[in-house]
Amino acid sequence: MYNIAIIGGGCMGVASAVEIQKLLGDKVTVTIFAEKFTPDTTSDVAAGLWEPYLLGDTKPEDLMKFGLGTYNYLIQLWREGKAKEAGISLIPVINLVEGGDDELPIWLPITLGYSKLTPNHLESFNKQLGRQFKFGFSFISFTWEARRFLPYLMKHFFDNGGKTVQRRIDSFDELSNFDLIVNCTGLGAKEMLQDSLLTPIRGQIRRVKAPWQYTCYLIDYEKEDSCYIIPNFESVVLGGTKQKSFDVTLNESDKNRFEGHLEKLVPSLKNTEVVGDFVGLRPYRTKVRIEQEFWKTKDGKLVKVVHNYGHGGSGISLSVGCGQETAQLVKNILEVDKSKL
Numbered sequence: 001m002y003n004i005a006i007i008g009g010g011c012m013g014v015a016s017a018v019e020i021q022k023l024l025g026d027k028v029t030v031t032i033f034a035e036k037f038t039p040d041t042t043s044d045v046a047a048g049l050w051e052p053y054l055l056g057d058t059k060p061e062d063l064m065k066f067g068l069g070t071y072n073y074l075i076q077l078w079r080e081g082k083a084k085e086a087g088i089s090l091i092p093v094i095n096l097v098e099g100g101d102d103e104l105p106i107w108l109p110i111t112l113g114y115s116k117l118t119p120n121h122l123e124s125f126n127k128q129l130g131r132q133f134k135f136g137f138s139f140i141s142f143t144w145e146a147r148r149f150l151p152y153l154m155k156h157f158f159d160n161g162g163k164t165v166q167r168r169i170d171s172f173d174e175l176s177n178f179d180l181i182v183n184c185t186g187l188g189a190k191e192m193l194q195d196s197l198l199t200p201i202r203g204q205i206r207r208v209k210a211p212w213q214y215t216c217y218l219i220d221y222e223k224e225d226s227c228y229i230i231p232n233f234e235s236v237v238l239g240g241t242k243q244k245s246f247d248v249t250l251n252e253s254d255k256n257r258f259e260g261h262l263e264k265l266v267p268s269l270k271n272t273e274v275v276g277d278f279v280g281l282r283p284y285r286t287k288v289r290i291e292q293e294f295w296k297t298k299d300g301k302l303v304k305v306v307h308n309y310g311h312g313g314s315g316i317s318l319s320v321g322c323g324q325e326t327a328q329l330v331k332n333i334l335e336v337d338k339s340k341l
């Protein structure tokens with residue numbers, strides 16, 4: 001029996017924990033250590049749209065593998081009739097691009113149905129919004145809401161014998177009695193490991209009550225001044241800023257940027273009841289980090305560590321795929337010492 005410690009209770013920590021339990025069953029006991037659990041993590045702020053982006057130079061084949069792992073998992077739960085309890089909605093998405101690249105994203109064929117917008121379609125958006133969209137595409141995707149799916153996954157985790165400890169960890173040394181540590185600290189890895197490749201990308205969003213809004217709109221999603229409308233179960237997310245900043249306080253001018261052009265796009269959103277404004281810091285890294293390391297503690301002990309952090313604006317979209325990759329790495333490392341497996 002191996003004792004595995006996971007640091008991090010956001011989507012990456014919890015998805016990795018569940019995937020490790022699935023792959024290694026009763027050969028492991030898994031404990032999640034985290035300073036914050038749901039509903040207080042960055043993952044809980046996210047709108048949860050499956051659309052990979054803000055991933056730096058992460059290899060396209062990795063992005064496809066991790067994105068597909070999550071998308072397939074969501075289709076499976078949805079087909080099994082677990083959409084409500086697991087927080088999954090199937091939604092149509094319209095993605096409009098004013099400048100830059102006019103190539104369809106490589107991940108688009110993963111989705112259930114997609115097409116390029118026709119010139120007529122683009123023209124009607126341009127008239128409505130007074131913009132110059134040159135390119136756009138639509139596809140069918142999912143939203144997966146952390147405030148619903150984290151409790152859902154945690155239940156499975158506990159049912160499979162998992163444990164949690166709410167506590168800050170400043171160094172892997174503190175957990176050196178475990179057989180292996182999985183690091184899913186998101187932006188927390190910046191301070192813990194002095195990882196200079198990690199940058200906070202601040203997102204401020206507004207949630208409004210608009211149960212009649214089913215379509216998701218993304219405008220210049222990749223750019224800093226992008227905006228989007230992402231319907232969730234109980235509210236619709238209007239967003240969202242992308243500033244390099246550690247500031248988690250609400251900014252008044254960011255609140256007002258939703259009025260105007262998002263309401264032009266969907267006029268029925270005017271004067272909707274505001275549920276609240278929220279801020280989160282996306283853990284952007286020049287490249288998602290999933291790899292193993294042997295960590296040397298201060299007293300010279302070598303501890304096995306698997307890292308899984310730095311998923312930028314796509315943590316929810318990649319969570320299950322990255323959890324599966326992490327679980328496989330954990331298995332490979334432990335197989336070196338087969339006596340306990």
Ligand SMILES: Cc1cc2nc3c(=O)[nH]c(=O)nc-3n(C[C@H](O)[C@H](O)[C@H](O)COP(=O)(O)OP(=O)(O)OC[C@H]3O[C@@H](n4cnc5c(N)ncnc54)[C@H](O)[C@@H]3O)c2cc1C
Nearest residue numbers: 009010012035036043048049169186188203280315316317
């Ligand atoms: C406004 C906004 C909208 C977003 N929308 C989407 C979207 O639509 N789709 C999508 O796929 N992604 C979206 N994202 C991105 C997504 O939220 C992140 O990529 C994801 O939450 C990262 O998950 P994580 O588990 O790595 O980090 P987190 O959710 O931040 O979890 C990190 C965990 O580690 C713990 N921790 C950190 N340091 C320590 C320490 N030293 N000791 C103990 N515990 C520690 C924390 O307490 C927490 O439990 C959005 C983000 C924001 C801010």
